[in-house]
Amino acid sequence: MAVQHKRWSILHKVLSYSVLVVFAGIALFPIWQVVNISLRPGNRLLSTVLEFIPGDATFDNYVRLFTERDFLLWMWNSALVSFAVTVTGVAFASTAGYGFSRFRFLGKKFGLLALLTTQMFPATMLLLPMYIMLINLGLINTYLGIIIVYSATALPFCVWTMKGYYDTIPVSLEEAARIDGCSSFGAFYRVILPLASPALVITALFSFMTAWSEYLVASQILQDTLLWTLPLGLKSFEATMSTEWGMYGAASLIVMVPVVILFLALSRWLVSGLTLGSVKG
């Protein structure tokens, strides 16, 4: 009996590890392919041989990306837009979330419900009216236009996350601060806001990623190649796949590595923020 039990538990371990290895392989497969393609020399882009790392690996594609293409410009544009969206998101979500969490006011229920409902909007429902609005305001082909659209799409989720987090901070902290002579704003700004920093980080990350990784809206609003953000630039490599596939690989690796690291570092918080918000809803 005991021997049988031990054999079973070894088999169980082997099975568990095999499942994990297989799925880790599936998860890594496309990433490995991107690395592989980015290292191929220009004349072997259309290779039909599968090698782990190409025998004649070279960093040519990376060099060409910076010297022959506007990669730095796209990166600067993306950084600018993402930064603006992040600042807007954090500023408005941190204050509005606090208001929704702590106070009663006319339209609060309606506001919260509206925030949730926006999550069910198909992308086009806001995009098309906003697009026509931007045409009428003359904001097509401007950063302001795209920053408005991105902030609008990110804001409901951010407000919701912040509200959910503020709900977990006891009100007694503000009361203590008020007794010590803080104003309402002081209690919020000096006591509660620092305590909510994990949620602020999520809000910032979410706003940043919304802007950094968005292709479709950008493709409609930013038509001038000088204004292109990274996704538009990367897509342009793909359009002429035969010749520039290697640069696509190099560019997408450079774009993805920082975001992936950030995401992994914060994934635990991201999920707790999500479930907190939705369970309470």
Added chain:
Amino acid sequence: MNSLLSATEKRFGVGRQQLFIAFLVLPSFVILSGVVFYPFVYNVVLSLGNMNLNRIRDWELIGFRQYVKIFTEPGQPDFYSVFLKTIIWTGVNIVFHVALGVFLALVLNQRLKGKSVFRTVLILPWAIPQYIVALTWRGLFNYEYGAINLIITKYLNLPAVEWLRSPTEAFIACILTNVWLGFPFMMVVALGALQSIPHELYEAADIDGARWHHKLRRITLPLIRPVMVPAITLGVIWTFNNLNIVWLVSNTGEPSDNTHILVSFVFKAAFNFYSFSYASALSMIIFVILLAFTLIFLTKSRATEAAY
């Protein structure tokens, strides 16, 4: 709120408090009404009109004609077939996301060496920007040079698959991409839920001589349910509305608009055909479908929850 704050309220005067609330909430209200409420209302009005590229300025209201057109005129592609595809797309994706996610979470939730490494690697598909995922998989599905056909022909000795060239295969390619991309979210959510189940329950079950499938059915699954239900609701909405993958993997619905789900179809109608009113009527229909789904799913799951 409570006596203390209301006491201070009295001291500072109610007006000040209200000013503070206004300071907190008003900016966001103004912004949201500008970029959410206004577009929503505008979309409703637009769907009752006849705006398109030729009539951007001089469009007029024509009632429900766009809706009638969607349901009765067989377009290219036709609404019902796109709707059916959307249902298949959402259903298949969610089933795989949840099944794989919960299964991997169960495997990861054991005492195993190096499991944090595996956890990190398995989250990667979620961490990569979606458009990069889509473009990369499109490359992998390339008929002649894509890695997937190379594996199929060279290692499995099977004939190459016409990914992205014929409608069914292109649709399958989109689904495969999205399954790859979506299981980590469900896995992380399920893992969080599993870790919050008290260990004593399993010990008690062991003492009672329960087998593993008893424990799974009677303890694990019921206890992760409350967390999974909202996650699945979110997942359905996200998948139903996922424009990026279908649009980029199939390259705007190729071959010849046969690979569309509702949102990508609307996007095409709006931004490639410029039939603005037609597209906004379609958006309204999608929104109503999702709203109905969410309400029904959440009430139903709450009702069955009470039965436990």
